[in-house]
Amino acid sequence: xxxxxxLSWSSGKDSAWALHVLRNDPRYEAVGLFTTVNAAFDRVxxxxxxxxxxxxxxxxxxLPLHVIDLPWPCPNEAYEKxxxxxxxxxxxxxxxxMAFGDLFLEDIxxxxxxxxxxxxxxPVFPLWGLPTDTLAxxxxxxxxxxxxxxxxxxxxxxxxxxxxxxxxxxxxxxxGVDPCGENGEFHSFAHGGPMFAAPIAVASxxxxxxxxxxxxxxxxxxxAA
Numbered sequence: 001x002x003x004x005x006x007l008s009w010s011s012g013k014d015s016a017w018a019l020h021v022l023r024n025d026p027r028y029e030a031v032g033l034f035t036t037v038n039a040a041f042d043r044v045x046x047x048x049x050x051x052x053x054x055x056x057x058x059x060x061x062x063l064p065l066h067v068i069d070l071p072w073p074c075p076n077e078a079y080e081k082x083x084x085x086x087x088x089x090x091x092x093x094x095x096x097x098m099a100f101g102d103l104f105l106e107d108i109x110x111x112x113x114x115x116x117x118x119x120x121x122x123p124v125f126p127l128w129g130l131p132t133d134t135l136a137x138x139x140x141x142x143x144x145x146x147x148x149x150x151x152x153x154x155x156x157x158x159x160x161x162x163x164x165x166x167x168x169x170x171x172x173x174x175x176g177v178d179p180c181g182e183n184g185e186f187h188s189f190a191h192g193g194p195m196f197a198a199p200i201a202v203a204s205x206x207x208x209x210x211x212x213x214x215x216x217x218x219x220x221x222x223x224a225a
Contacts, residue, residue: 004095005030008099
């Protein structure tokens with residue numbers, strides 16, 4: 001019997017592809033998504049995805065979305081308190097596993113495993129250990145569509161903000177930048193692919209610099225940025 005699993009949903013390409021992989025693994029049944037949102041800006045933390053587009057993604061996956069509101073600024077103790085509250089609520093939903101789209105950062109995986117250690121949930125990492133150069137190309141070949149929503153300008157030129165995640169993007173990445181951005185070089189917004197019932201029409205809006213990051217405002221198509 002498939003294990004009821006809730007997936008950590010960043011709104012980016014890795015979590016989207018993790019959903020695709022989960023749905024093709026008979027061991028698991030994806031039954032919901034959970035996302036942390038910066039309550040001050042009503043946007044997904046780090047990816048800066050608008051709540052309107054986050055909701056559109058959830059609708060397109062056909063899965064219920066559980067939003068965890070975080071304060072801004074958000075010290076780690078506030079994050080952990082919010083997550084603990086969410087895990088308590090999730091315990092009443094007959095969830096048995098929590099899945100994450102992490103790729104190779106051992107410290108992040110260890111942190112998630114520690115977070116779940118005293119709960120009834122099993123941590124699951126559907127993409128763990130896959131070579132990121134191959135994974136990035138497999139995502140694109142598999143129909144995933146995404147745009148770059150956030151750049152760390154200390155690692156990658158701000159000119160990449162707002163670009164499509166495609167073969168041209170990968171070809172232009174400088175040496176040393178992970179093709180999936182796993183070291184925090186960039187984050188994305190997924191808007192099409194096999195994990196969605198239909199693509200989400202979007203455009204790349206204004207590019208701004210804030211808190212030492214560069215953000216491209218991904219907007220619904222036809223909407224003023």
